[in-house]
Amino acid sequence: DARVTQTPRHKVTEMGQEVTMRCQPILGHNTVFWYRQTMMQGLELLAYFRNRAPLDDSGMPKDRFSAEMPDATLATLKIQPSEPRDSAVYFCASGFSGGTNTEAFFGQGTRLTVV
Amino acid sequence: AQSVTQLGSHVSVSEGALVLLRCNYSSSVPPYLFWYVQYPNQGLQLLLKYTSAATLVKGINGFEAEFKKSETSFHLTKPSAHMSDAAEYFCAVSFGGYNKLIFGAGTRLAVHP
Secondary structure (H helix, E strand, C coil): CCCCEEECCEEEECCCCCEEEEEECCCCCCEEEEEEEECCCEEEEEEEEECCEEEECCCCCCCCEEEEEEECCEEEEEECCCCHHHCEEEEEEEECCCCCCCCCEECCCEEEEEC | CCEEEEECCEEEEECCCCEEEEEEEECCCCEEEEEEEECCCCCEEEEEEECCCCCEEECHHHCEEEEEHHHCEEEEEECCCCHHHCEEEEEEEEECCCCCCEECCCEEEEEEC
């Protein structure tokens, strides 16, 4: 059963600490997305990659957030330093874009709490 | 610019009643449209999608949606609500050859006995 795997599922950290969230996309998918979900803002697209190259990270605060794909099986989202306002659920999703648009498949999310 | 508007942040229906969740989109190019469902503490699961084939799209769990270009709408319906349908539902749009999904604010569906 192919699925997007995110780790950790939950993370509590103190303000100022570095946080790294990991995502394993579905094998064969060439597009990876990072979304953030909060009560106030809903689902926001932070960044996405195609064939491991960043296509759009305009939704991401550049001063503290960074997203990378070291290889095709791993995507990371890092926050340094973390702040209480970063508390949210972060979702990774993957899809395949080969000329025909398809849906994105979501992971279970990482619930981040910054205290 | 592409956008999605979901009318009604909360909808409540009785078990067995019709479910209607509204979604209107804005897109300067032919859109691809999606409905996702999110259960508590879970990720988003695809219910159905429209990708320029049949305008009436059938999805999982008895849901369906109809693409109406003249009304720029993609409303989600289910003839008879079940208690297990209680969840949050998101409409999303993408465009061109990309998967980038733009989501609406979501509609929380409550089903009462």
